[in-house]
Amino acid sequence: xxxxxxxxxxxxxxxxxxxxxxxxxxxxxxxxxxxxxxxxxxxxxxxxxxxxxxxxxxxxxxxxxxxxxxxxxxxxxxxxxxxxxxxxxxxxxxxxxxxxxxxxxxxxxxxxxxxxxxxxxxxxxxxxxxxxxxxxxxxxxxxxxxxxxxxxxxxxxxxxxxxxxxxxxxxxxxxxxxxxxxxxxxxxxxxxxxxxxxxxxxxxxxxxxxxxxxxxxxxxxxxxxxxxxxxxxxxxxxxxxxxxxxxxxxxxxxxxxxxxxxxxxxxxxxxxxxxxxxxxxxxxxxxxxxxxxxxxxxxxxxxxxxxxxxxxxxxxxxxxxxxxxxxxxxxxxxxxxxxxxxxxxxxxxxxx
Amino acid sequence: xxxxxxxxxxxxxxxxxxxxxxxxxxxxxxxxxxxxxxxxxxxxxxxxxxxxxxxxxxxxxxxxxxxxxxxxxxxxxxxxxxxxxxxxxxxxxxxxxxxxxxxxxxxxxxxxxxxxxxxxxxxxxxxxxxxxxxxxxxxxxxxxxxxxxxxxxxxxxxxxxxxxxxxxxxxxxxxxxxxxxxxxxxxxxxxxxxxxxxxxxxxxxxxxxxxxxxxxxxxxxxxxxxxxxxxxxxxxxxxxxxxxxxxxxxxxxxxxxxxxxxxxxxxxxxxxxxxxxxxxxxxxxxxxxxxxxxxxxxxxxxxxxxxxxxxxxxxxxxxxxxxxxxxxxxxxxxxxxxxxxxxxxxxxxxxx
DNA sequence: CTGAAAGCGCTAACAA
DNA sequence: TTGTTAGCGCTTTCAG
Numbered sequence: 001x002x003x004x005x006x007x008x009x010x011x012x013x014x015x016x017x018x019x020x021x022x023x024x025x026x027x028x029x030x031x032x033x034x035x036x037x038x039x040x041x042x043x044x045x046x047x048x049x050x051x052x053x054x055x056x057x058x059x060x061x062x063x064x065x066x067x068x069x070x071x072x073x074x075x076x077x078x079x080x081x082x083x084x085x086x087x088x089x090x091x092x093x094x095x096x097x098x099x100x101x102x103x104x105x106x107x108x109x110x111x112x113x114x115x116x117x118x119x120x121x122x123x124x125x126x127x128x129x130x131x132x133x134x135x136x137x138x139x140x141x142x143x144x145x146x147x148x149x150x151x152x153x154x155x156x157x158x159x160x161x162x163x164x165x166x167x168x169x170x171x172x173x174x175x176x177x178x179x180x181x182x183x184x185x186x187x188x189x190x191x192x193x194x195x196x197x198x199x200x201x202x203x204x205x206x207x208x209x210x211x212x213x214x215x216x217x218x219x220x221x222x223x224x225x226x227x228x229x230x231x232x233x234x235x236x237x238x239x240x241x242x243x244x245x246x247x248x249x250x251x252x253x254x255x256x257x258x259x260x261x262x263x264x265x266x267x268x269x270x271x272x273x274x275x276x277x278x279x280x281x282x283x284x285x286x287x288x289x290x291x292x293x294x295x296x297x298x299x300x301x302x303x304x305x306x307x308x309x310x311x312x313x314x315x316x317x318x319x320x321x322x323x324x325x326x327x328x329x330x331x332x333x334x335x336x337x338x339x340x341x342x343x344x345x346x347x348x349x350x351x352x
Numbered sequence: 353x354x355x356x357x358x359x360x361x362x363x364x365x366x367x368x369x370x371x372x373x374x375x376x377x378x379x380x381x382x383x384x385x386x387x388x389x390x391x392x393x394x395x396x397x398x399x400x401x402x403x404x405x406x407x408x409x410x411x412x413x414x415x416x417x418x419x420x421x422x423x424x425x426x427x428x429x430x431x432x433x434x435x436x437x438x439x440x441x442x443x444x445x446x447x448x449x450x451x452x453x454x455x456x457x458x459x460x461x462x463x464x465x466x467x468x469x470x471x472x473x474x475x476x477x478x479x480x481x482x483x484x485x486x487x488x489x490x491x492x493x494x495x496x497x498x499x500x501x502x503x504x505x506x507x508x509x510x511x512x513x514x515x516x517x518x519x520x521x522x523x524x525x526x527x528x529x530x531x532x533x534x535x536x537x538x539x540x541x542x543x544x545x546x547x548x549x550x551x552x553x554x555x556x557x558x559x560x561x562x563x564x565x566x567x568x569x570x571x572x573x574x575x576x577x578x579x580x581x582x583x584x585x586x587x588x589x590x591x592x593x594x595x596x597x598x599x600x601x602x603x604x605x606x607x608x609x610x611x612x613x614x615x616x617x618x619x620x621x622x623x624x625x626x627x628x629x630x631x632x633x634x635x636x637x638x639x640x641x642x643x644x645x646x647x648x649x650x651x652x653x654x655x656x657x658x659x660x661x662x663x664x665x666x667x668x669x670x671x672x673x674x675x676x677x678x679x680x681x682x683x684x685x686x687x688x689x690x691x692x693x694x695x696x697x698x699x700x701x702x703x704x
Numbered sequence: 705c706t707g708a709a710a711g712c713g714c715t716a717a718c719a720a
Numbered sequence: 721t722t723g724t725t726a727g728c729g730c731t732t733t734c735a736g
Binding site: 122 | 396398399400401402403405406411413421422424427428430431434435438439443444445446447448464470471472474475476477584585586589622641642644645
């Protein structure tokens with residue numbers, strides 16, 4: 001292994017100068033710097049992260065805490081963040097935070113969760129943490145704060161910490177308004193199940209946006225038009241089948257709280273012999289890879305760019321730039337495709 | 353920050369004893385160990401990874417090198433590995449290896465790739481590396497070898513290194529044989545495009561398995577029945593539409609080299625008014641989350657368990673257990689669902 | 705602009 | 721079984 005000492009010897013300077021040179025500090029003469037760099041290259045020297053971290057207190061590593069490793073959305077965010085961080089010379093280490101099962105303290109997920117906060121994150125392997133869609137209890141929040149590290153939340157905002165998030169009310173309001181503007185009045189909503197995701201606020205917030213758009217249009221919201229599923233294609237497929245089979249309601253449009261659920265809704269409609277969008281308009285939220293394939297109208301929230309943005313933020317906080325806002329709203333845009341169209345003419349339920 | 357010295361003081365022992373105690377070394381009396389643990393707990397002591405790494409040479413961190421962060425398959429593997437490694441006290445840091453664009457040396461992907469091998473991985477942040485589906489050139493292989501770290505390949509085998517992989521020929525042979533046993537004779541194959549994935553051997557290997565099964569059944573393979581796509585639903589959808597519209601061939605079954613492509617094929621068949629499996633049997637490979645939803649018959653390769661297995665392997669190599677095999681074959685199994693059935697009766701192309 | 709020297713916090717011989 | 725001690729390889733004052 002090549003150490004800094006060998007580089008120093010070869011370049012005929014002290015290790016201090018090599019360190020300064022390679023760190024790009026200004027106080028090194030160009031001539032010296034050149035010699036040091038040549039020596040480093042010749043010996044194939046690369047700094048040892050452990051030694052550097054120990055001496056400087058900086059690890060050049062960012063922790064990414066995710067509730068799930070197999071969700072398309074989180075991986076898109078991770079992809080955006082990892083690329084930006086890697087280009088800035090940071091590694092990314094991944095921490096999985098399993099859902100806390102509130103009921104069972106002895107459940108392995110709960111133990112893993114505790115271990116993450118009590119041990120793993122406290123080993124000082126990261127300069128900063130990015131917490132995605134995390135719902136933490138007070139003890140956990142406190143544990144993170146005590147780390148004294150830069151912490152940025154994305155999605156589920158960590159209380160009292162700089163975080164980025166969509167304005168979910170506005171997103172749902174805009175989606176619903178799009179359907180209203182097409183003449184739909186019986187608009188169903190498929191969202192998350194509160195029981196599935198403990199404390200996960202997003203489904204409720206989106207539902208509120210949906211209802212406020214309806215209210216503004218003078219439409220009374222019908223609880224029978226609101227269905228819950230587990231954010232998967234399969235789950236929404238079932239929920240939509242039940243919705244469409246219910247004789248009490250006759251929706252002409254569905255607003256799903258995620259693209260995957262919207263895709264499930266489209267497939268359910270097709271299997272029931274309905275055409276999308278002629279018989280049923282469907283829209284989602286996310287900007288999923290498959291949205292284009294299914295011609296899905298959606299509110300794109302640019303997940304990969306969210307990753308980039310959160311990485312930028314972390315980088316600038318690490319660079320010592322002051323934190324401006326405590327909550328920053330992320331951009332989104334409605335992308336109109338072929339799964340939504342004007343409402344079909346009303347036909348009376350009474351046969352002629 | 354609580355250091356080991358403070359724990360030593362509180363417990364009334366030396367730092368060496370604390371270190372030994374907490375590392376679970378045997379040569380510590382139970383009484384001492386108890387006192388040390390109490391002191392550590394009281395002070396909330398957690399070892400500093402940088403200091404520990406520097407002193408011991410072990411980082412307790414595993415690098416995971418992936419060609420893609422947004423592929424369902426890789427994430428499933430990652431999930432399995434990360435859980436097992438985390439339970440063993442290891443962190444996982446993620447490295448993205450962008451595809452090398454052989455043509456353009458100045459392309460950013462190529463630069464990132466070089467940087468990963470020349471700098472990032474050489475900073476000694478990992479005790480071991482797991483390389484998933486990597487196609488490396490000789491220089492890159494050499495760079496990895498020079499790291500002198502434990503290295504395990506999964507999928508694309510790194511030459512001369514312990515690796516795990518599916519027997520792709522057998523997988524394709526078994527899939528094709530399943531369709532043959534149902535009475536199909538005109539069996540199409542949708543696989544990867546050689547131009548898409550430079551040096552990526554899997555598509556060719558699976559095709560060979562497909563062809564050998566046909567040959568064994570006395571069926572001459574028809575190049576028009578083999579189509580290529582990019583391993584996505586959308587890509588296979590298009591390829592299948594073209595296949596089914598081609599007047600020169602009349603396949604009654606499709607074997608796709610991945611579940612996502614098989615799903616694309618199912619959707620294409622449906623959109624052309626064909627029933628699956630009555631008019632067309634379709635099967636894939638992977639064991640995708642959505643396979644069940646689409647009733648897809650598939651060869652499940654248990655990706656999450658692959659992750660676990662590769663993690664186990666790394667762990668045991670790090671524990672100093674000898675490497676048994678250089679290439680280990682992974683298990684797989686045919687899962688029969690509703691997308692395959694017996695071949696439809698032949699109808700003559702001449703109208704009665 | 706550069707060098708000397710003092711650690712960073714921990715582990716692992718080596719002694720006792 | 722335990723303590724002493726010498727680093728691990730680097731960064732960073734502090735002098736010069």
